[in-house]
Amino acid sequence: SSSCSAGHSLGPTALKVAVLSCKGISTMPGLGPSDPYCVCSIFGKHDQSFKTKVMRNTLNPIWNHRGELTGFEAGDTLEFKVFAKDYSNTMEFKLFGNDFGKKGDLLGEASLSSDCFLKDGFSGEVRLTNAGIGAPPFLRIDVEAPLRQLPLLPPATGPILEANTYAVLCWRS
Secondary structure (H helix, E strand, O other): OOOOOOOOOOOOEEEEEEEEEEEOOOOOOOOOOEOEEEEEEEOOEEEEEEEOOOOOOEOOOEEEEEEEEEEEOOOOEEEEEEEEOOOOOOOOEEEOOEEEOEOOEEEEEEEEEHHHOOOOOEEEEEEOEOOOOOOOOEEEEEEOOHHHHOOOOOOOOOHHHHHHHHHHHHHHO
16 A cells, blocks of 8 residues: 555656665675665656765665756656666676676665655655665655645736636635
8 A cells, every 4th residue: 555645737847856875785795885876867767867976885875965856747756776886897797687796786776656755745765676685775765845846926916816816706606
């Protein structure tokens, strides 16, 4: 069961997202902790993305990275992918069908539908899938509610206000 709700319409806008931390990233035996970073993007709009800094030698990175994705629309899905940074590009190990040890190795991924944050935002952990052996890692994120980001229209004055007031009174009578 999901606590997400649908039914909102929203044109393109900027979406504020914070990728805060990750806990429980898996490692390959004998290799030790990785140097993880996270890429956040809008599914199908990969030009709309940002990347956190690389955190060295950890399985529990704390990024506290705040980014903005422009062109967000209701119905879009956010993608989060955690990768291991590689500096040598010479290692070639196979792990779960991926080349482990090459630049940008996937350590886990998650997605979040806009229905989950459109009205009230989202602050919490999402489970990473495709994350290797062991207990799944969790990514902590905050997404600001785009409906709360919309600017308020200035109050109407003069004849516009009178016309709007009259139309509402006529409609209610």
